[in-house]
Amino acid sequence: MLITKTIHDVPSKLNPNGRPIRIFVIAPNVPGYPNAKFPGVVCFSEIYQVTGPVERFAGQIASNGYVVACPSTYHEFEGPEALPYDAEGTDRGNRYKIEKEIAGYDEDARLSIDLLTSLPNCNGRIASTGMCLGGHLAFRAAFDRRVLSSVCFFATDIHSATLGKGKSDNTLIRVRNGELTGRGEVVLIFGKQDTHVPREGRDLIRKTLEDHNVTATILEVQAQHAFIRDEESKGRWDAALTRSIFNFMLEVFERTVGRDLGERVGEIGEPEHVC
Template sequence: MIIRSDEFIDIPRIASGTPSDDAMPSPGGVMRTHLFRPAVEGRYPGVLLFSEIYQVTDPIRRLAAYVAGHGFCVAVPEVYHEYEQPGTVLRYDAAGTDRGNALKVTKPVPAFDEDAVAALDGLAAHPACTGRLATMGVCLGGHLAYRAALDPRVAAAACFYATDIHSGTLGAGKQDDSLARMEELKAETLFIWGRQDLHVPFAARETIRARLEAVGANYGWLEVNGQHAFLRDEGPRYDPALFAQTLNAVIALFNRTLAG
């Protein structure tokens, strides 16, 4: 399906919490949210896609385009909008990694959550969206997609190698409540992991799965022989076969849960 990938909306935002001295908020006061949707005019189910720590990179744009090409209106917010100018992309290098990781534990968890609500509001109100909503994300974004799926409007979520859920170390103070809030998860959620992922090793995955079982969550679980970031189509860890396998599962989930 031919898509449009040249659009964005700037959602007004006010930063929550107090940033550190070396990470001053952007003066723009907006959360730039990139849109990907079928070129044929119409209304499509919405997918809120959260990026990794590098924001909306070329691999994230291609991932969003892939999902949109299956008949979805995909919105990708810039997760560090308080600290970086609109349109900023961090590079896949040491400096970009250090910056992304620093901001991950600078931004308060409530600010991540408020951004998710604002992005879901904006996506649901877009004329190309039916109002049926799902979330997905990779790495940091996998964690944010899970937290966004606690919103009762979200019917489904796909979380790729979500970092920090097991350790509770997201956000300022490194004391998130993601495991504790898992009983609130009503969306059908697919967790996807690489067995060779050093960021979320076996014991960490078992902690998450045990909690899902304890709360009776409606979830799917897919582990593959891949490393962290196996979905990113740049760099040595990319696995195109796993990209196809896992994205097919995600598209099937969204087709089933967002119909109607």
């Protein structure tokens, strides 16, 4: 399926600099069907903003029939240009990550969802995904009731609650408060060799989700951090594994937002009554 890219500069109420957030939208293009509508996906980037690998990842999702919105995360600090995959870019991205307010991250998600639902080619059924920092942001996007599923790649800082200004986020607290209970589906994908999220952290996330009845899947694969990044991955990119996991993500999206099943009746996993 062909795709197109457009740029949307959306006002941010929480940005003290008055700078809008730039959201890149990559969407299917079906010649001859100008009124076609598709589900939406918010794709959150890693600490380098919307880089080539992130745009290609989003483009692959869009080419499978989704309108994808990629927000530029660090609009409070600089323009929408991608940070370089070098030591200086890494230092800037990591510094911004803990200088940005948690409320600012949540506003970015809300504005991205608002944009998708306003587009004439989006049917209003929304999912989220992201990698690294973006994996955590995709997880937090699930707190928005409009998001029906979230697939989070090697999400950082969830287990340690160290995202945002003050390095004290409330992500797992909100899970414990029941904000994901009985809601959409969450998938977290981690590499077992990922030093950013150790086994103890993965176990904490799993236990928290299970203890609070969140519809969740946690996949632990033989991979390192950033294994889906096809550029500057420091030898960690696994193309075959990425293809397999990407197809798993598409299955989740197809099942949760790709089809409109109407209003759900009963709880997930509730046994059927057989006569």
